[in-house]
């Protein structure tokens with residue numbers, strides 16, 4: 001928490017996190033209108049991982065995400081209007097309304113795919129890394145993975161192959177301690193998650209997943225190795241999902257975790273931590289904050305208005321694009 | 325009828341599991357979410373509290389692995405019940421199901437059996453999209469060695485699940501999420517409904533309508549309207565996909581001369597293809613019109629409700645197909661059809677009933 005830790009571009013990282021927080025809170029608030037008729041898995045509380053990772057990525061670096069993809073997509077500069085239109089089921093959505101909130105994609109921004117089957121996206125990122133290698137480029141591919149996804153066989157198969165081939169892949173393990181309503185300790189033996197990489201002779205690194213600068217530093221080291229042809233890295237970031245697994249509400253009352261645990265993590269809010277650090281460094285004050293919030297709010301209001309007004313896709317188009 | 329007890333299909337499934345577990349201490353439940361607060365849409369509610377974590381096992385997200393683990397335990401004589409929240413998640417376990425669950429009895433000349441039950445749920449609605457709504461029963465029904473059932477009424481769901489848990493063979497039970505809400509009379513206590521083929525759910529002499537799962541409910545709604553226009557539909561619930569026992573269907577088509585099949589899954593290469601082929605093989609001479617199949621079109625399930633307008637067969641498309649098959653003049657059916665259409669137009673296409681509040 002020392003002021004000296006505030007890096008040159010912390011204001012941008014902070015702004016990116018605040019923007020994602022505000023967008024997802026707007027989704028949560030407006031969800032009750034029942035116009036966003038698809039499941040939503042919000043990342044509120046986990047913004048530092050998305051922003052810290054994507055801050056180090058170039059547009060030609062590929063990102064593959066999961067069911068919980070809003071923050072990753074936005075941090076990688078995925079188009080906000082196309083995301084909102086997708087959630088509203090509109091033709092202007094990033095999948096033309098075919099995918100919904102769990103399939104966000106934006107080729108221009110390097111968001112290759114988001115996939116709702118747990119761990120299904122991991123080998124896709126390894127395949128993207130393979131393609132990058134075959135093309136002789138110095139780009140990288142990153143796969144965001146929940147703590148649940150490392151229980152699937154395909155995670156281990158993908159780690160093995162990426163390590164064997166020294167592919168430019170970042171395995172971003174975003175450990176929010178839960179798979180739906182089941183805690184990590186009820187699903188996996190206790191051990192450092194970074195040890196998973198040792199089985200494949202792969203380097204691993206870990207950092208506080210609620211500290212955007214710490215996340216970024218760890219990613220920097222891994223991405224430098226990957227671009228240099230020195231292979232993949234497993235990065236472990238502990239963080240916490242504030243709201244229910246799927247949907248807009250809080251659910252600390254239903255019995256799988258405690259309000260106290262949630263409050264402990266809320267105390268360490270990634271967005272507020274960054275703001276406090278900036279204020280302490282004398283680089284942020286109430287006036288800058290207010291101006292920033294206003295600008296972001298305008299952007300969000302526009303995106304929602306766009307999504308609500310946008311036309312639905314016509315039913316006949318449902319059968320197009322089954323083949324390329 | 326004072327004792328008539330009305331339960332939802334979800335409640336009936338929960339009760340069946342409870343009764344079977346009480347009866348047979350070898351039965352244990354495995355799955356992701358089986359002991360969490362949502363308890364697989366309530367279908368495993370209270371079981372962990374009653375039988376403990378050793379018999380209601382919360383599983384890591386490792387479908388292929390834990391299916392193999394269940395098969396190993398089943399060969400040893402234990403009786404695992406696996407539950408998947410979606411058919412789509414069970415896809416990760418196909419290797420174990422198709423190669424080991426389905427073949428072990430055969431390969432060992434009957435020395436080993438695999439008394440395994442796998443429940444999986446077909447999602448629909450609320451924009452859940454292409455990878456959370458697949459109805460892939462045809463995939464499972466293709467494999468000899470598996471039994472495949474699709475219960476639709478609460479009484480049958482309970483009796484079929486208890487029968488499955490007492491069966492020495494692997495049984496795949498495919499439940500439609502919207503069928504979970506259907507209510508019906510469910511007897512108390514232990515009983516079984518044999519896994520032995522289709523049942524007639526409505527008598528009629530003009531057209532044979534065969535359907536599975538949620539499409540049976542649509543077919544029954546259609547049959548009521550058809551009846552108002554003087555068309556008698558003989559409605560058959562396929563119920564048991566494998567072993568495939570077509571006799572009841574053949575007997576019905578011999579009387580009606582007309583067959584309409586409604587698939588819950590894809591029309592092409594769907595269950596209807598097998599039903600129609602069998603009817604053509606065995607009752608060709610009785611058919612007065614070519615059989616008709618309804619089912620899902622040739623594309624994945626889109627998320628947007630706007631794209632779903634023509635995706636699922638409905639009571640109306642069933643009525644239209646049946647009217648064409650029976651060659652009734654459109655005017656005869658127009659009034660009751662319009663009344664039903666007006667009623668259905670009030671309901672959103674992406675939720676099972678008006679009181680539903682998303683998400684899934």
Ligand SMILES: Cc1ncc(C[n+]2csc(CCOP(=O)(O)OP(=O)(O)O)c2C)c(N)n1
Pocket residue numbers: 067068116117118145146147148149150176178179180241245356385387409413416
């Ligand atoms: C193969 C598969 N099994 C089960 C599910 C249902 N499911 C959706 S999200 C989820 C939990 C995933 O947990 P984690 O990987 O930690 O991600 P988080 O939701 O915490 O972001 C589960 C079990 C699924 N989508 N795919």
Ligand SMILES: [Mg+2]
Pocket residue numbers: 146147148174175176177178179180
């Ligand atoms: Mg998690």
